[in-house]
Amino acid sequence: MMYLETPPRLIETRLFSAMPDKFRRKGERTDWADANRPRVPTDSFIEGPSFDTDGNLYIVDIPFGRIFHIAPGGEWSLVIEYEGWPNGLKIAADGRILVADYMHGIMELDAKAGRIKPILTARNSESFRGCNDLHLASNGDIYFTDQGQTGLHDPSGRVYRLALSGRLDCLLDTGISPNGLVLDPTETVLFVAMTRDNAVWRLPFMKDGSVSKVGRFCALFGTSGPDGMTMDAKGRLFVGHASLGHVFVFAPNGELIARIKSCAGPNCTNVAIGGENRDRLYITESATGSVLVADIGGL
Numbered sequence: 016m017m018y019l020e021t022p023p024r025l026i027e028t029r030l031f032s033a034m035p036d037k038f039r040r041k042g043e044r045t046d047w048a049d050a051n052r053p054r055v056p057t058d059s060f061i062e063g064p065s066f067d068t069d070g071n072l073y074i075v076d077i078p079f080g081r082i083f084h085i086a087p088g089g090e091w092s093l094v095i096e097y098e099g100w101p102n103g104l105k106i107a108a109d110g111r112i113l114v115a116d117y118m119h120g121i122m123e124l125d126a127k128a129g130r131i132k133p134i135l136t137a138r139n140s141e142s143f144r145g146c147n148d149l150h151l152a153s154n155g156d157i158y159f160t161d162q163g164q165t166g167l168h169d170p171s172g173r174v175y176r177l178a179l180s181g182r183l184d185c186l187l188d189t190g191i192s193p194n195g196l197v198l199d200p201t202e203t204v205l206f207v208a209m210t211r212d213n214a215v216w217r218l219p220f221m222k223d224g225s226v227s228k229v230g231r232f233c234a235l236f237g238t239s240g241p242d243g244m245t246m247d248a249k250g251r252l253f254v255g256h257a258s259l260g261h262v263f264v265f266a267p268n269g270e271l272i273a274r275i276k277s278c279a280g281p282n283c284t285n286v287a288i289g290g291e292n293r294d295r296l297y298i299t300e301s302a303t304g305s306v307l308v309a310d311i312g313g314l
Contacts, residue, residue: 032089034304045078063104064287075101103148160193166211195243208241243285255283
């Protein structure tokens with residue numbers, strides 16, 4: 016990680032809300048946990064924070080197929096539990112709740128009815144390897160990553176765009192564990208966290224909507240790598256790191272300008288900007304089942 020003149024600013028976090036004990040599945044194992052967290056007790060693994068228009072925070076619990084609603088005061092309620100592994104979640108401007116499910120593909124949640132249904136489960140009759148996260152463009156297009164168990168040993172992770180028309184384009188099929196993703200404010204560049212490359216890739220769009228001149232925007236380190244991301248209106252990229260206990264903030268030129276330090280565990284898996292003035296960053300810390308918050312108004 017690099018900076019030019021000024022060392023990155025340190026921003027502390029505080030606990031917003033932790034999963035209540037009544038929802039924790041202590042002593043239970045799942046196939047997802049056995050594959051992704053072997054020999055580590057896992058009573059939950061939260062991810063995918065996204066706010067609705069009323070300020071309620073939705074998150075997923077991957078290994079137990081659960082989606083929760085957290086009220087502005089921090090109170091948890093279970094929206095749905097189903098046979099799946101929900102990973103990324105985003106709420107569209109029209110209120111639609113979309114989920115990237117590692118087991119099933121792209122899903123849509125009806126929170127009021129407590130039902131979830133598939134939107135896209137395959138490409139050309141081929142099942143996805145394991146969808147991880149998604150991002151919604153202003154025109155309704157859905158960008159999502161198909162991560163599976165890819166890595167440096169198997170650089171075949173994919174990044175897709177699903178248009179409102181139903182057209183599905185594979186933008187990249189050489190990803191090294193593609194994970195979180197976000198468009199820049201102009202929606203002409205897509206940033207993708209490549210977890211097991213420990214880097215964020217920059218994918219510029221061409222006039223025909225394809226990508227070209229893909230490169231590394233920034234590089235990190237650690238036993239895991241960058242996970243969920245978001246970007247503010249100024250084009251500053253907030254990158255959750257799944258093993259370093261930080262969210263790293265990068266300027267549009269790739270310079271590291273701040274680090275936001277977890278006050279809980281090391282697994283900062285995803286992030287969302289919230290608050291009435293959009294001056295707070297909410298972070299899912301998955302090892303402890305906690306949602307942290309940091310003040311970012313002074314950045």
